[in-house]
Amino acid sequence: MDHSQMDHAAMGHDMAAMDHAAMDHAAMDHATMDHATMAHGGEGSGTSRLPANETMNHGAMIGLGGETTLMVHGYAWGVYTDQTGPRGDEKVYVQSMAMATVTTPFEGGKFTAQTMLSLEPAMRHDGYPNLFATGEVAYGQPLVDRQHPHDLFMELSARVDLDLAPDVTAFVYGGPVGEPALGPSAFMHRASARYNPEAPITHHWFDSTHITYGVVTGGIAAKSFQLEASAFRGREPDEHRWNIETPKLDSWSVRASFAPSPAYLLQASYGHLKEPEEQHPGEDENRFTASAHFNDGKELSAMAAFSSKNRQPGETLTAWLGEVNWDIDRHHTLFGRVENVANDELFPDHLDPLHDRKFRVSKFQAGYAYRLPLGPANLALGGTIAAFAKPNALDAAYGSNPMGYTLFAKLSFGD
Structure with missing residues (x-):
């Protein structure tokens, strides 16, 4: 993965310092751009791809001698959330992330090393309120209506790219902490979600x-396509988030990505995960995802995605996700997310009569951000509002009309 040209990856995609309206990416000659600046189009998290129009570089670049470069990003994101109803809660919390990438070209290829870190383990293990979100555990209990914090080490990886032909490379990627070839680029790495402070409630279906x-991971990459396969540890991280857990290679995945033009990226992936969830011991998971990303290179980015996860043994649970981000002008941004998911983890208590029952829930979220450039940093101030559609059987637990509200201030550096 050529992180030296990552634009939106990992640092929240804060584009406050860029006047998109003045840029015409459609006129850019991608074929003539330097390999170290733009390899094969937009790069997302891990080895995932994004539309080539998401490749503008906003990292702070530092020369380390010769052609070796260091790129750094970072953000701190203060959030207040109020999730209403009987299961709701409120909280003030801070999300954070820092990324450093070293890139060294050599004859016939390039070497890249990357680390991503977060101080979110300083939160309580149960993270922040997020109605209808499920996945992972905290304090010995399954997380329900909560989003867990990220680990201190979000990535410790390296990648080697070898040129096979003009615009065609073979690559090997890996490390003790990384991301396999499964699903679309993770939510905090894509432009369509760059100002949304909440993880999708479909997070454990897609990313x-x-x-x-x-x-x-090994693969072949060209300007318009990428084919790759991974071996990885299937179990999700535990609630102790300051450490590095023992690496394993007990699961596998394959992914194909296709970019018909600089504005579009399509991906489909399939994986077999060995006992991914602590609350479902002995259950493996087969996961399929497909997604379509769009970025016009100016002000509009969007994604639509589908996923199904089939527990072995167990039911197949499906999810849909749509996101959009519109930079109206240099300062004003509107964004939104729509999700629909079938979830059977909302009642983890085995004595509850609704335990293991599958409920299909929808979330509708809209938000606004006001962006301010502050020299080398960028500040975004905004908020979101969310409403839900759910079966009447959930009224006793959630109320007839639960809502979600957030206010945020996001300070980004090098992006």
Whole structure:
């Protein structure tokens, strides 16, 4: 993965310092751009791809001698959330992330090493309120209506790219902490979600593997396509988030990505995960995802995605996700997310009469951000509002009309 040209990856995609309206990416000659600046189009998290129009570089670049470069990003994101109803809660919390990438070209290829870190383990293990979100555990209990914090080590990886032909490379990626070739680029790495402070409630359908302890991926990449396969640890991270867990290679995945033009990226992937969830011991998972990303290179980015996860043994649970981000002008941004998911983890208590029952829930979220450039940093101030559609059987637990509200201030550096 050529992180030296990553634009939106990992640092929240804060584009406050860029006047998109003045840029015409359609006129850019991608074929003539330098390999070290733009390899094969947009790069997302791990080895995932994004539309080539998401490749503008906003990292702070530091020369380390010769052609070796260091790129750094970072953000701190203060959030207040109020989730209403009997299961709701409120909280003030801070999300954070820092990324450093070293890139060294050599004759016939290039070497890249990357680390991503977060101080979110300083939160309580149960993270922040997020109605209808499920996945992972905290304090010995399954997380329900909560989103867990990220680990201190979000990525410790390296990648080698070898030129096979003009615009065609073979690559090997891996490390003790990384992301396998499964699903679309993780939610905090894509432009369509860059100002949304909440993880999708479908996170554990699409991109829960974006922090995986033990990954090896090999593939072939060209300007318009990428084919890859991974071996990785299937178990999700535990609630102790300051450490590095023992790497394993007990699961596998394959992914194909296709970019018909600089504005579009299509991906489909399939994986077999060995006992991914602590609350479902002895159950493996077969996961399929497909997604379509769009970025016009100016002000509009969007994604639509589908996923199904089939527990072995167990039911097949499906999810849909749509996201959009519109930079109206230099300062004003509107964004939104729509999700629909079939979830059977909302009642983890085995004595509850609704335990293991599958409920299909929808979430509708809209948000606004006001962006301010502050020299080398960028500040975004905004908020979101969310409403839900659910079966009447959930009224006793959630109320007839639960809502979600957030206010945020996001300070980004080098992006």
